[in-house]
Amino acid sequence: MFSESSYGFRAGRGTHQAVLKAREYVGSGKRCVVDLDLEKFFDRINHDVLMVRVARKVGDKRVPGLIRHYLQAGILAGGLVKPAREGTPQGGPLSPLLLNILLDGLERRGHTFCRYDDDCNVYVGSRLAGERVMESLKRFLYMRLRLKVNERKSAVDRLWRRVFLGYTVIRHRQPRLKVASSSVEKLKGKLKYAFLGVGDAM
Numbered sequence: 001m002f003s004e005s006s007y008g009f010r011a012g013r014g015t016h017q018a019v020l021k022a023r024e025y026v027g028s029g030k031r032c033v034v035d036l037d038l039e040k041f042f043d044r045i046n047h048d049v050l051m052v053r054v055a056r057k058v059g060d061k062r063v064p065g066l067i068r069h070y071l072q073a074g075i076l077a078g079g080l081v082k083p084a085r086e087g088t089p090q091g092g093p094l095s096p097l098l099l100n101i102l103l104d105g106l107e108r109r110g111h112t113f114c115r116y117d118d119d120c121n122v123y124v125g126s127r128l129a130g131e132r133v134m135e136s137l138k139r140f141l142y143m144r145l146r147l148k149v150n151e152r153k154s155a156v157d158r159l160w161r162r163v164f165l166g167y168t169v170i171r172h173r174q175p176r177l178k179v180a181s182s183s184v185e186k187l188k189g190k191l192k193y194a195f196l197g198v199g200d201a202m
Contacts, residue, residue, distance in 0.1 A: 130156035
């Protein structure tokens with residue numbers, strides 16, 4: 001029932017399919033990307049907006065009520081329960097499904113799109129087209145979904161200057177995927193930490 005552009009937390013789909021599709025889009029001539037970062041996404045999901053979309057997807061009328069109770073259960077802090085008026089628990093078992101339900105409308109706007117979790121990329125042929133798409137999506141996200149774009153982390157840029165799911169697409173006669181340098185450095189840091197940890201234990 002979800003958009004073909006959605007790759008996260010779905011059977012038979014994953015990061016590899018998403019980055020390969022991104023490479024395919026670049027090969028078709030779409031050399032610019034609208035790289036969207038949603039500001040505090042899991043913390044700012046509007047419950048009413050989300051529940052309207054859940055009701056459209058779920059036939060059993062009892063289920064939306066259960067989901068709303070789950071969302072509003074709150075958190076235990078200092079021995080007291082703090083009610084939740086917005087957001088969904090990041091890392092919670094239901095959150096990936098709710099995320100896909102909420103953002104499905106974003107992908108059905110006719111754009112050349114790839115999304116994994118809340119990492120969203122739209123592929124366009126020029127920077128000018130990208131700027132128009134960026135402004136359109138900002139309005140849609142705020143007016144329809146009550147979400148904000150993180151201006152500092154979002155951009156319209158060439159593909160080889162942006163990272164998507166740990167990869168970048170490099171310029172070539174045929175576009176190629178390359179592990180992003182930031183991903184390599186992150187892995188080195190993890191290996192160093194693991195090695196030093198083992199050394200300390202010994």
